[in-house]
Structures are given as structure tokens and as C-alpha cells.
Amino acid sequence: MLRTTFTELVGVEAPIQMSGMGSVGGPELAAAVSQAGGLGTNTVAGLTPNEVEARVDLIRTQTKKPFALNFLIPVVDTEAVKAAARACRVVDFFWGRPDAELVRIAHAGGALVSWQTGSLEEAVAAEAAGCDFLIAQGIEAGGHIRGQLGVLQLLTEVVEAVKVPVLAAGGIGNARALAGVIAAGAAGARIGTRFLAAEETNAHPDYVKALIAARAEDSVRTNRFHVDCPLCPSTHGVLRSAIERAEALQTETAGDWPGVRPIPRFAGAPPNRSFVGTIAAMACYAGQSVGDVKKVEPAAKIVHELVEGAEAILLGTKSQMSPA
Numbered sequence: 001m002l003r004t005t006f007t008e009l010v011g012v013e014a015p016i017q018m019s020g021m022g023s024v025g026g027p028e029l030a031a032a033v034s035q036a037g038g039l040g041t042n043t044v045a046g047l048t049p050n051e052v053e054a055r056v057d058l059i060r061t062q063t064k065k066p067f068a069l070n071f072l073i074p075v076v077d078t079e080a081v082k083a084a085a086r087a088c089r090v091v092d093f094f095w096g097r098p099d100a101e102l103v104r105i106a107h108a109g110g111a112l113v114s115w116q117t118g119s120l121e122e123a124v125a126a127e128a129a130g131c132d133f134l135i136a137q138g139i140e141a142g143g144h145i146r147g148q149l150g151v152l153q154l155l156t157e158v159v160e161a162v163k164v165p166v167l168a169a170g171g172i173g174n175a176r177a178l179a180g181v182i183a184a185g186a187a188g189a190r191i192g193t194r195f196l197a198a199e200e201t202n203a204h205p206d207y208v209k210a211l212i213a214a215r216a217e218d219s220v221r222t223n224r225f226h227v228d229c230p231l232c233p234s235t236h237g238v239l240r241s242a243i244e245r246a247e248a249l250q251t252e253t254a255g256d257w258p259g260v261r262p263i264p265r266f267a268g269a270p271p272n273r274s275f276v277g278t279i280a281a282m283a284c285y286a287g288q289s290v291g292d293v294k295k296v297e298p299a300a301k302i303v304h305e306l307v308e309g310a311e312a313i314l315l316g317t318k319s320q321m322s323p324a
Contacts, residue, residue: 002311004187014303015187016307017041017068018033020043028200028202029201036302039068039089039090042070043069047080052080066088066089067089074230091112092116103129114133116134118146118148118154134158135169137190138150176310183317193287197212203273204273206271211239225268226266236285241284246281249278254281255277260274
């Protein structure tokens with residue numbers, strides 16, 4: 001598989017980090033991506049230290065390979081970060097100004113630290129805070145979008161300014177896109193939308209069907225799906241059909257997360273397998289790579305297709321270049 005500064009640093013075979021994606025990602029998907037050679041990532045935002053340890057135990061039953069645990073700054077718990085750092089290879093942060101104290105805590109527990117950023121300024125601050133690698137997120141991404149630039153422009157700015165490995169995020173769902181960002185200086189890619197249709201996903205089946213039916217242009221930027229959303233106000237990448245279905249609802253409730261809470265119209269939580277109600281009217285987040293989501297398949301097949309295809313493209317491109 002492709003070797004980069006990211007794979008060497010983290011100890012994985014594939015230059016791919018799975019996005020956290022809240023409850024629709026899930027520990028099974030994170031374990032499957034890690035087992036396939038990438039860096040699986042599971043969101044533990046809002047969990048107690050004991051719950052983090054239980055989540056780690058669940059992932060460890062399915063893989064012994066490196067994985068990441070993702071925290072969201074608006075709901076970060078330092079004790080939970082300590083618990084995560086003792087057990088995972090990478091502690092991953094998103095949605096907040098890079099915090100050197102959080103980085104120090106994670107390092108003290110023995111973990112590497114990554115930070116997903118949306119601007120050059122934020123990326124430089126993350127490196128200064130001590131992060132081991134960064135993610136440059138472009139506006140092509142699904143879910144919550146941090147910045148205002150496309151991924152290639154942001155990536156090129158960031159790789160010129162920092163010395164740590166940088167992953168590209170946003171709209172990367174096929175081998176050619178992965179090869180493209182690596183050729184532009186990335187050490188790999190952070191990928192979310194493509195993995196939502198993996199066999200191991202925790203996304204609701206109706207959500208998966210909507211992703212498969214969508215084209216790239218069906219991923220739109222919006223500030224809707226802002227209700228009960230700790231990361232809002234925010235711009236999101238979401239399916240156009242979800243906005244239309246939510247606007248057409250005649251009730252203020254789209255459904256329910258049994259045992260957890262009702263799901264109001266335009267709630268920020270994406271629908272996992274436990275949700276009931278009008279799934280198509282919920283927060284069906286999707287990046288522009290949704291056009292690459294064609295069918296349900298194992299996470300391992302997705303990882304191998306992306307990496308083997310990107311490697312072949314990069315080798316072919318190199319062979320086609322004329323000597324100066």
C-alpha cells in the first residue's frame with residue numbers, strides 16, 4: 001500500500017483516516033477501517049471516561065490495529081480525553097481553537113494528536129499547540145464545515161506553512177481524488193461520506209439508500225439542521241433531498257431516537273440505525289463525494305479500492321511525465 005509520512009507516523013498501512021461522523025460512524029465501522037489498514041475513527045464526544053473505556057473495549061474486540069477517538073471541543077471532557085489517550089493511538093479534535101493543554105493531556109497518556117482545521121491560521125495554531133498531524137477540511141465536506149475554502153486551495157496553503165503531516169478532507173471518495181490530494185502534498189485523506197455506505201456502518205438504511213441515489217451536486221451547503229446542535233451555528237454539507245423533506249414536514253418532530261430523545265424537525269443529529277420516523281427528512285449529511293457512493297460494500301473493499309487505485313494512478317502519472 002501507499003506509504004506516506006502519515007502512515008509511518010501512525011503505524012497504519014493506508015493513507016486514510018475515517019471521519020468520526022458521530023453515531024452514524026460507530027465502533028464497528030471504525031474497527032473495520034482500521035483492520036483494513038486505515039485509521040478508523042470513532043466519535044466519543046459527550047461520553048464519560050468509563051463510557052470511553054467501554055467503547056475502546058468494544059473496538060478492541062474487533063481489531064488490534066491503531067484507531068483514533070474523536071472529541072468535539074464544545075462538549076470536550078478532559079477526564080474522557082485522559083481515558084482515551086491511555087487506550088488509542090490517536091486522539092482527534094475538531095470544532096474549536098487548537099488547545100495546547102488538551103494536546104499535552106493526550107500526549108501525557110501516550111497518544112498522538114490530530115486536529116481538523118478549516119483555515120491556514122487554525123492549522124498553524126494546531127501545529128504550534130503540539131499536534132502530530134493536521135487535517136485540512138475543505139468546503140466540499142459533509143457534516144459540519146469549519147472553513148470557507150475548497151480543499152485543494154486550503155491544502156496547498158497549509159502544507160507550505162507547516163512541517164507536520166497534513167491530511168486532506170472534503171469531497172474525496174475515489175482513487176483519483178485520493179491520488180490528487182497526495183500529489184498536491186497531502187500525506188493522505190480523511191474520508192467520511194464514502195464509508196457511510198459500508199456494510200459496517202451505523203447509518204440508518206434509509207439514509208444509506210438516499211446516499212446511493214444521490215449525485216455529487218445533491219450535496220449542498222446549508223445552515224439548516226441547526227436544532228439541538230452543539231456545533232451550530234455552522235454551515236453543513238447535507239443532501240438536498242433532506243432539506244426538501246424537512247421543509248415539507250407538517251409536524252415539528254421528524255421522529256425519535258428511542259431511549260435517548262425525540263428528533264425535532266431540522267435537528268442536527270444524523271439518523272443512525274436506532275432512529276425511527278421520517279428518516280429522509282433528518283440530517284442526512286453528505287459531502288460532494290456522495291457521487292462515488294454506488295452500493296453497500298465492506299469497508300475493507302473501499303479502503304483497498306481507494307489505495308490501490310491511487311497508487312496505480314500516481315505511478316502512471318510519474319511514468320508519463322517527460323524529463324526536463
